[in-house]
Amino acid sequence: MGRKTILAKLEGYRMSEFRKRVLVATLSIPRGETRTYKQVAAMAGSPDAYRAVGTALKNNPLSPAIPCHRVIKSDGSIGNYSGNGGRAAKLRLLKSEGAV
DNA sequence: TTCCTGACGCTCG
DNA sequence: GCGAGCGCCAGGA
Numbered sequence: 729m730g731r732k733t734i735l736a737k738l739e740g741y742r743m744s745e746f747r748k749r750v751l752v753a754t755l756s757i758p759r760g761e762t763r764t765y766k767q768v769a770a771m772a773g774s775p776d777a778y779r780a781v782g783t784a785l786k787n788n789p790l791s792p793a794i795p796c797h798r799v800i801k802s803d804g805s806i807g808n809y810s811g812n813g814g815r816a817a818k819l820r821l822l823k824s825e826g827a828v
Numbered sequence: 829t830t831c832c833t834g835a836c837g838c839t840c841g
Numbered sequence: 842g843c844g845a846g847c848g849c850c851a852g853g854a
Binding site: 764765766769776778779780781782783784785786796799800801802803806807808809810811815818 | 833834835836837838
């Protein structure tokens, strides 16, 4: 699935711009790399909205398409993950991509 | 419209 | 160096 398709789907969902920006920022994370919630918040336009970033990713309608598992905490911890498998799957994906 | 919660971050003890 | 507490913005009820 191409990024363009995902962007089109995001447009289809009724979500705020900030929320879409967060998802797009997450999509911009290359495989094997990880970004902190702070970084994603900054890319979304609100560096101090790292709390909202978690809320946005938690409600992401394209969980399998968006690599939300590449978003970790600033201290290097995995943080939380509402996807299938939870933090364990998240960590496993990061290891598979060589991000860990 | 208002209040509460949240996939966090930073500072203080 | 580790643990606890307070503060940030956005969304949902």
